[in-house]
Amino acid sequence: MGRSQGAGGDGGARRRRWLTWLPVAALLGGAANHFWHVQRDHLSPWLGAGFGMFATSDVGSARSVHVVVGMADGSERAVELPGPFEELLARARALPTREWLGEVAYATRRHLLDATPDVVAGRPLQVRVEVWRTLYEPGTLRASPVRLAAETFTVAADGD
Amino acid sequence: MVGPSPARWVGQLSGWSREELGARLTFLTLLFAPVGDWYVRPAVMSLAALGLLFSDLWRSRWLWTVLTLLTAVRVIQDWPMADNHAYLLAYWCLAFAVALWAGDRESVARNARLLIGLTFALAAWQKGTSPDYANDVFFLTTFILDDRFEDFTVLFTSMTYDQLDAARAYLEADYRAGVYPLEPRRADAGGRRLPRAPRRPSGPPARPVLAGLLLRDLRRRTGPELRLAAPRDGGVPMSRLAADPALVPRCLRDPGVLL
Numbered sequence: 001m002g003r004s005q006g007a008g009g010d011g012g013a014r015r016r017r018w019l020t021w022l023p024v025a026a027l028l029g030g031a032a033n034h035f036w037h038v039q040r041d042h043l044s045p046w047l048g049a050g051f052g053m054f055a056t057s058d059v060g061s062a063r064s065v066h067v068v069v070g071m072a073d074g075s076e077r078a079v080e081l082p083g084p085f086e087e088l089l090a091r092a093r094a095l096p097t098r099e100w101l102g103e104v105a106y107a108t109r110r111h112l113l114d115a116t117p118d119v120v121a122g123r124p125l126q127v128r129v130e131v132w133r134t135l136y137e138p139g140t141l142r143a144s145p146v147r148l149a150a151e152t153f154t155v156a157a158d159g160d
Numbered sequence: 161m162v163g164p165s166p167a168r169w170v171g172q173l174s175g176w177s178r179e180e181l182g183a184r185l186t187f188l189t190l191l192f193a194p195v196g197d198w199y200v201r202p203a204v205m206s207l208a209a210l211g212l213l214f215s216d217l218w219r220s221r222w223l224w225t226v227l228t229l230l231t232a233v234r235v236i237q238d239w240p241m242a243d244n245h246a247y248l249l250a251y252w253c254l255a256f257a258v259a260l261w262a263g264d265r266e267s268v269a270r271n272a273r274l275l276i277g278l279t280f281a282l283a284a285w286q287k288g289t290s291p292d293y294a295n296d297v298f299f300l301t302t303f304i305l306d307d308r309f310e311d312f313t314v315l316f317t318s319m320t321y322d323q324l325d326a327a328r329a330y331l332e333a334d335y336r337a338g339v340y341p342l343e344p345r346r347a348d349a350g351g352r353r354l355p356r357a358p359r360r361p362s363g364p365p366a367r368p369v370l371a372g373l374l375l376r377d378l379r380r381r382t383g384p385e386l387r388l389a390a391p392r393d394g395g396v397p398m399s400r401l402a403a404d405p406a407l408v409p410r411c412l413r414d415p416g417v418l419l
Contacts, residue, residue, distance in 0.1 A: 047241060
């Protein structure tokens, strides 16, 4: 509005020049997002658009997901999800946010409905999902587990 | 002579601009190292093949825009599991797309330099600030636990494959030792009730397998007077090693220093 043709042309050229910085901005933005998730959500430094590959022993295989289901009688049972859920477990291990742990909780209900329908059908399930990491002591390499995240979900009978 | 001579190939290459060469090499990469899921992959391969078949197609801003979107879809779908080169591939396709949209092909070279430089700078910074990297824990655990380094470890250290297996059993032993509130490896699919895990015992755990293998191997080679040297304490007597197998990884750190 009110700009001359030349000024508009300059503005267009400037916008185009800025456009060419988009890849670098994407790399820096991705890296910033990575660091934010590493600090806040325990994202594995190996993953998520950062550059921590081969920088730390905090790799997916050094993490584990533990699922514990609370039963109606107050007891707890550990559940190991089978192969088809491996991809989901890998994501929960890598980025143990409440969202991914919730997905694991729902997957647990689906699995238990298939495996032991008489135990869980029609009842809400209390599912605790934990993600642990193995820390190795410098010098001795003595391993010790550290809990990164733990969330408890009540999965309704209809899965909601 | 059948086919073009190497000199002709070089001549043809020298006729290409660096942007064209980069674009064609990227097409080759996308064609022979395809990326993505079953529905992303065919599209990426087809576009890369078209880019190679039609000599001017590498100048198409739409081709690079679609390639950028496809490679981005792949990393978004896989979040957070995509390898880091998957992100870099998307940034690189984006560099071509924006250069062509902006009519500034020179920016491809600038972006290439910046992407490579920033990648290495950030990787170096992340390694430098990682405690595991500085205190050797990363290297020791990686060389022992990572299958990809198995042959390397056997070739460049005195460890044997059996010792590697024993070392892995040692390092992963805590997973099986029941230090978690519940022991998942002993759970079945139906949710069998599990006992409470015992508390972690104080002092070094008894893990004789690795120590036994090492001692047997070393005694056979050097006799009973052998001491394994740990750099900071001037040597670990065999008796202490046998009593405290947790010392073994320290000795593995410098297997060439044997007293």
